[in-house]
Each structure stands twice: as C-alpha cells, then as structure tokens.
Amino acid sequence: MLSIKNLQAEIEGKKILNGINLEVKPGEVHAIMGPNGAGKSTLSSVLAGREDYTVTGGEVIFNGKNLLDLSPEDRAREGVFLAFQYPVEIPGVSTTNFLKTAINEKRKYHGLEPMEATDFLKMMRAKMEFVEMDKSLTSRSLNEGFSGGEKKRNEIFQMAMLEPKLGILDETDSGLDIDALRLVSNGVNKLRNKENAFIVITHYQRLLDYIVPDFVHVLYKGRIVKSGDKELAKELEVKGYDWIKQEVEAAQ
Amino acid sequence: MKLHELIKENFQKENTYSVSEKMRVDEAFGIFDKLGIPSTKNEEWKYTNLKNIAEKEFKIESSLKNISDFYSKLSIQNITSNRLVFVNGIYSETLSNIIEKDKTILIDNIFSARKNHTEIYNNHFSKYAKIEGLALNAMNAALLNDGAFVFVPKGKVVEHPILIINITDSVESNILSQPRNLIVVEKSANVKLIEAYYSTGKNASFTNVVSEIYADENACVEHYKIQQQVGECYQNNFTQFFQEANTTINQVTLTLDGTVVRNNLHFYMNGENCNTLLYGLYLATENNHIDNHTRVDHAKPNCYSNELYKGILKDKSTAVFNGKIMVHLDAQKTNAYQRNQNILLSDEATINTKPQLEIFADDVKCSHGATVGQLEEEPMFYLRSRGIPENEARKMLLNAFADAIAEEIKIPELVSILEQEINNKL
Numbered sequence: 001m002l003s004i005k006n007l008q009a010e011i012e013g014k015k016i017l018n019g020i021n022l023e024v025k026p027g028e029v030h031a032i033m034g035p036n037g038a039g040k041s042t043l044s045s046v047l048a049g050r051e052d053y054t055v056t057g058g059e060v061i062f063n064g065k066n067l068l069d070l071s072p073e074d075r076a077r078e079g080v081f082l083a084f085q086y087p088v089e090i091p092g093v094s095t096t097n098f099l100k101t102a103i104n105e106k107r108k109y110h111g112l113e114p115m116e117a118t119d120f121l122k123m124m125r126a127k128m129e130f131v132e133m134d135k136s137l138t139s140r141s142l143n144e145g146f147s148g149g150e151k152k153r154n155e156i157f158q159m160a161m162l163e164p165k166l167g168i169l170d171e172t173d174s175g176l177d178i179d180a181l182r183l184v185s186n187g188v189n190k191l192r193n194k195e196n197a198f199i200v201i202t203h204y205q206r207l208l209d210y211i212v213p214d215f216v217h218v219l220y221k222g223r224i225v226k227s228g229d230k231e232l233a234k235e236l237e238v239k240g241y242d243w244i245k246q247e248v249e250a251a252q
Numbered sequence: 253m254k255l256h257e258l259i260k261e262n263f264q265k266e267n268t269y270s271v272s273e274k275m276r277v278d279e280a281f282g283i284f285d286k287l288g289i290p291s292t293k294n295e296e297w298k299y300t301n302l303k304n305i306a307e308k309e310f311k312i313e314s315s316l317k318n319i320s321d322f323y324s325k326l327s328i329q330n331i332t333s334n335r336l337v338f339v340n341g342i343y344s345e346t347l348s349n350i351i352e353k354d355k356t357i358l359i360d361n362i363f364s365a366r367k368n369h370t371e372i373y374n375n376h377f378s379k380y381a382k383i384e385g386l387a388l389n390a391m392n393a394a395l396l397n398d399g400a401f402v403f404v405p406k407g408k409v410v411e412h413p414i415l416i417i418n419i420t421d422s423v424e425s426n427i428l429s430q431p432r433n434l435i436v437v438e439k440s441a442n443v444k445l446i447e448a449y450y451s452t453g454k455n456a457s458f459t460n461v462v463s464e465i466y467a468d469e470n471a472c473v474e475h476y477k478i479q480q481q482v483g484e485c486y487q488n489n490f491t492q493f494f495q496e497a498n499t500t501i502n503q504v505t506l507t508l509d510g511t512v513v514r515n516n517l518h519f520y521m522n523g524e525n526c527n528t529l530l531y532g533l534y535l536a537t538e539n540n541h542i543d544n545h546t547r548v549d550h551a552k553p554n555c556y557s558n559e560l561y562k563g564i565l566k567d568k569s570t571a572v573f574n575g576k577i578m579v580h581l582d583a584q585k586t587n588a589y590q591r592n593q594n595i596l597l598s599d600e601a602t603i604n605t606k607p608q609l610e611i612f613a614d615d616v617k618c619s620h621g622a623t624v625g626q627l628e629e630e631p632m633f634y635l636r637s638r639g640i641p642e643n644e645a646r647k648m649l650l651n652a653f654a655d656a657i658a659e660e661i662k663i664p665e666l667v668s669i670l671e672q673e674i675n676n677k678l
C-alpha cells in the first residue's frame with residue numbers, strides 16, 4: 001500500500017529526514033516512536049503534503065501512485081488521512097459544513113454523486129457515537145474553544161467519517177487522560193480492517209497497550225534506526241531512548 | 253466642462269426653492285465654490301484621489317430612465333420590504349412600492365415631503381450633516397437630487413425593512429447623481445433600513461449621497477448599506493446619525509464593488525446611554541479603491557460604541573480605514589471599542605489603516621487595534637489535508653473571516669448576497 005524509499009526532506013535548508021525506508025501493507029499497524037525532534041511530525045507532514053518541507057530525495061508510492069506528485073487534497077482523496085499533533089482552530093467554519101464539503105469533494109474525485117443530506121446526518125450521528133463525541137461539538141466552529149482532548153477526538157471522528165486507506169496519527173495520545181486515550185484507541189480499533197493501515201506516531205508505549213501494533217520502528221535523527229514488534233516498545237518503555245542513541249553513535 | 257463648473261452652471265439655473273430655503277442653498281453653494289473638489293493635500297483625503305472625478309464631464313439627469321429590466325434582476329428584491337427606487341437620483345414611482353399599512357408612518361421621496369410634510373422637513377432637513385469645511389456635503393446641499401424620506405412616529409414599529417435603492421444608469425453618458433435621504437425616527441420607534449447602490453452602463457458615474465438619520469429617545473434603528481456598483485463608478489457616501497438618549501443603532505456597511513468608494517459614517521451621541529454598533533466589510537478587487545472614514549462622537553456620558561471593520565483585498569486594489577472616536581469633555585464612563593482587520597490576497601494590494609482616538613474625558617474605557625495579514629497557511633493546509641481543494645478552502649476561510657460581520661446582519665437575504673459575492677470574486 002505504502003512504500004517509502006530513502007525519503008529525504010529539509011526545511012529552511014536544514015536536513016530533517018535522512019533516508020527513511022518503510023513498507024506498509026493493508027491490514028497492518030505500524031508504530032513510530034522516537035525522542036522529541038527526531039522527525040516524526042516531519043515525516044507525517046511530508047506524507048500529507050505540507051508545503052513548508054522540501055523533499056530532496058527518495059520516493060513514496062501509495063497504491064501505485066507517486067504520492068509526492070499529488071496535492072494535499074488529492075492525497076486525502078486517494079485515502080491518506082493525517083490526525084494532526086496540533087489541530088488548528090478555525091472560527092467561522094462549521095464542523096458540519098466542513099465535513100460535508102470534504103466528503104463530497106472526495107466522492108466527486110471518485111466519480112460519485114454528493115451524499116444525500118439525510119444519509120450524511122445519519123453517518124455523522126453514527127460516527128459521533130463511535131468516539132463518544134458530544135453532539136454540541138459539531139454544531140460549533142471547527143475546533144474553536146475545544147479542549148486538547150476534544151480536538152484529538154475530533155481528529156478521530158473526522159477519520160471515521162472520511163474512512164481513509166491509510167491513517168497517520170501524530171501523537172494523538174499526547175495530552176490525553178486515560179479515559180480519552182481509551183476512547184481514541186477504541187475508535188481506531190473499530191476502524192481497523194483488512195483493507196486499511198495505520199501509522200501510529202507516539203512518544204510513549206502507553207498508547208500501544210490499546211492499539212496493538214504489528215511493527216514498531218524507532219526514528220532518530222531522521223532515520224529509522226531500529227525495527228521490531230511490540231516487544232520493542234516495551235523495551236523502550238523500560239530503557240528509554242538513551243541506549244538507542246548510544247547504539248547509533250557507536251555504529252557511526 | 254469639469255465638475256466644479258458643472259455644479260456652478262446648474263446651480264445658477266436651478267430656481268425651485270422657497271425664500272428660506274434659498275438662503276441655505278446659497279450658503280451651501282458658497283462653501284462648495286470656495287473649497288472646490290478636495291485634493292490629496294487635504295489631510296482627510298490624503299489617500300483618496302478625486303482628480304479623476306473633478307476632471308470628468310458628467311451630466312445631471314433631468315428625466316427618468318426606464319430600467320425595469322435591470323431592476324427586475326436585482327436579487328435584493330427578494331427581501332419583503334417597502335421600496336423607494338431612484339434612477340440617476342430621480343424618483344421612480346413605478347418601481348417604488350410601499351407595503352406598510354400604517355399611514356402615519358411616512359415613506360416617501362424627499363421632494364414630495366418638502367411639499368406635503370413641510371413641518372417635519374423644516375425641522376430636520378439639513379440639521380445634522382455638516383457642510384462647513386466639507387465640500388462634497390456642500391455640493392450635495394446646493395444641488396441635490398431627490399432621495400428617501402422616512403418618518404416613524406412615536407412608539408411605532410415599521411414591520412418590514414425600508415429598502416432605498418439608488419441605481420446609476422450611464423448607458424448614454426457620464427452621470428452625476430446626488431441623492432439625499434432624511435430619516436426621522438421618533439421616541440421609542442423602531443425601523444430597519446437598507447440603502448443599496450447599483451449601476452448599469454459603460455460610462456462613468458459619480459454618486460454623491462448624503463443621508464441624515466435622526467433617532468429620538470429610546471428609538472432603535474437597524475441600518476444596512478450595501479454598495480455594489482460595477483463599472484466605472486465613483487461614490488462619496490456621507491451618513492450622519494444623530495442620537496438622543498437611550499437610542500440603539502446597529503449599522504452594517506457592505507462595500508462589495510466600486511471604482512472609488514468613500515464612506516463617511518458619522519455618529520453623534522447627544523444623550524446618555526446610547527448604544528452604537530458599527531460593522532463593515534469591504535471587498536476590494538482589481539484596481540478598486542475603498543475608503544471608510546468613520547467618526548463616533550461621544551458627546552454625553554455613559555454611552556457605548558463598538559466598531560468592527562473587516563477588509564479583503566485582492567489584485568491591485570487599495571483600501572483606507574480611518575476610524576475616529578471623539579470622547580468629549582463631559583462624556584465620562586464612555587466605552588468605545590474599535591477594530592480593523594484586513595486580509596491581503598495579493599502582494600500588490602495596499603491598505604492604509606489608522607485608528608484615531610481623541611479623548612478629553614478621564615473616566616473612559618477605549619481600545620482600538622488594526623491587523624493586516626495574509627490568509628493563514630495552517631488552516632489552509634488543514635482543510636486541504638481533508639480533501640478540500642485549495643480554491644474551496646480559500647472561500648471557506650474568507651467566508652469565515654467575514655462571518656463576524658455576517659452574524660450582525662439580521663436580514664438573511666443580505667447575508668446570502670454577501671456570501672455570493674465572496675464566492676464569485678475571491
């Protein structure tokens with residue numbers, strides 16, 4: 001589904017990604033861990049098409065298409081979804097209108113008619129329950145005045161609405177209390193199926209108790225320096241990142 | 253013939269005034285003749301150049317043009333309302349339509365009011381809009397066309413809005429029109445007004461309009477101004493509100509088109525506990541120039557004013573915002589707030605924004621602020637990352653920017669017109 005080969009990217013002349021390789025197949029969940037500043041958000045931003053970053057090398061193939069050639073909106077319409085680490089507040093744009101536009105734009109791209117208003121509302125209601133999101137939140141402006149936890153839940157709600165093939169969660173767990181963490185994880189687990197895949201970026205092992213990954217990768221200084229299964233996450237939990245850093249330094 | 257000469261020549265021809273009126277009119281002409289069309293040397297006109305207007309040859313219309321086809325296509329017609337329609341400043345009885353059933357509420361043209369409601373006319377006409385030092389006001393007073401006359405007696409509520417439509421028709425020649433509106437709202441009366449400006453024709457037009465709105469104690473006025481003149485259209489729009497105690501004014505100005513538009517919106521609070529809300533939204537595109545000068549005179553204690561003007565500028569357009577708040581010596585406990593926010597969609601667009609607070613009382617709360625920026629990247633990326641194309645995302649964000657103003661518009665049809673213009677132009 002997703003094949004990242006030797007991906008390199010920089011911002012303002014500063015190299016952040018130094019050759020990332022990653023293969024994701026349908027049905028898989030990959031966790032990416034790593035210390036602050038490792039480049040985790042950069043990787044997710046480059047995949048989603050944030051224009052601040054310059055890709056200086058490598059390629060990303062997503063379901064046979066060269067992802068890096070597509071605009072952010074086309075990537076979304078091809079099925080990429082990024083749950084932002086810091087979702088932005090957009091006063092004056094209603095959540096409902098925003099989602100209706102997003103869904104219908106995606107449908108248009110795939111040659112489908114716009115969704116019937118009643119079907120859309122039914123879907124909204126169902127998916128809201130799914131992440132136990134309060135109805136009042138969708139009647140407000142997009143993320144405006146939402147708490148940190150509400151914003152993260154809104155990201156998962158949007159993901160549920162847009163039904164992506166590849167969901168990228170950038171530290172969706174950070175700042176969440178245990179109840180919110182459970183809700184968010186349940187939401188993701190209910191979305192998991194044989195056709196879709198997830199990249200779960202996290203700083204802590206905690207989230208991976210709920211969303212159990214098939215693979216765990218450690219990102220450090222813009223490279224994946226270690227890969228393993230969920231046991232690797234537990235090891236990191238116990239030992240911290242220092243031993244990884246030392247290993248990398250020793251290898252150099 | 254240049255504009256100044258045109259006024260001079262026509263002024264000497266006009267002779268329909270009574271003796272008492274003649275004095276007033278002569279005085280106005282004298283002021284205009286002495287000052288001439290303002291130049292950019294005048295501090296108040298520093299950023300708005302009227303040279304084009306001063307040197308153009310305009311014609312003053314003497315007969316009513318038939319524009320029913322054009323009129324019937326205006327979407328503003330969907331508003332259930334009383335209508336007064338003027339074409340090149342001339343009253344069109346056929347297009348006007350009064351649906352108000354209470355005949356003590358007067359909705360008429362000003363030439364008729366001068367004849368038929370002389371007392372009210374004499375008590376209020378030309379009592380509020382200054383002409384000293386204001387050449388264009390003096391020019392209007394000296395040689396005005398027709399205009400709207402509204403009188404709402406004590407305690408009355410006008411059920412439907414009163415729509416005052418001015419259309420310039422420059423199909424045959426350049427047109428000068430000078431509408432003049434007088435609105436008198438008596439104690440505890442209530443009215444909604446919409447001033448709307450349109451144009452048709454390839455030649456130039458200059459609309460120099462003066463409106464006076466008097467609100468007696470406890471009156472409540474909702475006032476909208478919507479400017480949508482397309483083509484080579486110039487407009488100087490002067491509105492003076494005169495507020496007695498406990499009045500509430502809700503004013504919204506939507507400037508959506510026009511080659512050069514200069515708005516002068518003045519409020520004078522002549523009693524305590526006045527509430528004045530003024531909102532504006534301007535969309536400037538191509539080479540358009542939109543200038544909003546506002547002035548709120550807090551002359552008495554315990555009054556509140558709140559101003560929010562928002563601008564979206566595209567292409568090589570320019571805009572001016574100058575908001576003056578005058579807090580007079582005995583206007584203690586004044587609360588006056590002002591904000592001006594602008595989005596520039598192009599590197600070639602320019603905004604000059606200047607808040608001006610002049611405070612002579614000591615116990616007041618005043619604040620002001622101006623911002624100029626671009627459409628933010630983060631919200632844009634957020635929307636696009638959900639599959640919304642760039643164009644659509646931009647429209648959503650601009651509509652969101654305009655939303656704070658749209659929220660203050662209590663007539664849904666006007667909100668739709670605004671949204672439509674944003675979607676069409678930006």
Ligand SMILES: Nc1ncnc2c1ncn2[C@@H]1O[C@H](COP(=O)(O)OP(=O)(O)O)[C@@H](O)[C@H]1O
Nearest residue numbers: 011012016035036037038039040041042043052
């Ligand atoms: N907009 C930016 N301008 C300059 N440097 C940036 C910018 N965004 C990120 N960086 C730098 O890139 C590196 C990786 O950041 P990021 O991808 O956010 O790391 P992570 O998400 O793993 O904490 C950091 O050193 C950070 O300072």
Ligand SMILES: [Mg+2]
Nearest residue numbers: 040041085171
């Ligand atoms: Mg990050």
